[in-house]
């Protein structure tokens with residue numbers, strides 16, 4: 021059908037200066053997303069990780085879980101995680117991502133935003149164990165949320181709604197030059213799961 025060729029299915033380049041951010045809408049079908057959401061919400065070992073900032077310990081405003089190859093241990097916002105072994109669903113998505121992007125991923129950080137009050141503050145995924153130009157594949161499931169990117173020096177900011185089934189690919193020097201956040205919202209919305217697949221350089225931790 022002619023409609024299937026509609027240009028909105030083309031990847032959308034959000035940023036191509038000081039790094040690359042490309043959005044693939046509906047990378048997973050509604051059915052695939054719904055199945056993945058249900059499975060992951062139930063079977064991942066969700067935790068609310070404490071972080072210490074300026075000597076004060078708080079719980080992060082979301083749940084997370086870390087899965088990956090043995091040896092892909094990782095520190096995130098002052099906490100360190102040993103990854104749990106891959107679940108079938110996470111491994112299947114990894115295989116599909118590696119096929120579609122040509123990149124390799126040995127671990128995934130899963131976030132569960134229970135409602136609009138859960139969030140992630142401005143940060144870059146620039147931990148040394150990810151190497152100088154990490155490719156990060158971010159898959160969104162469930163409720164749409166506004167994701168913002170801000171250039172560290174020019175302060176140029178752009179925002180995009182990440183919707184169910186979308187894939188955001190961040191690569192090149194993006195993490196060096198840009199930060200990102202998922203702000204809280206008062207909108208009454210349901211839960212969202214985000215999976216960020218990463219390649220931790222072995223032996224760096």
Ligand SMILES: O=C(O)CCC(=O)C(=O)O
Pocket residue numbers: 129131140145158167182200202214216
């Ligand atoms: O939930 C998102 O879309 C972003 C999550 C994120 O930035 C992270 O886990 O590092």
Ligand SMILES: [Fe+2]
Pocket residue numbers: 143144145200
């Ligand atoms: Fe991030």
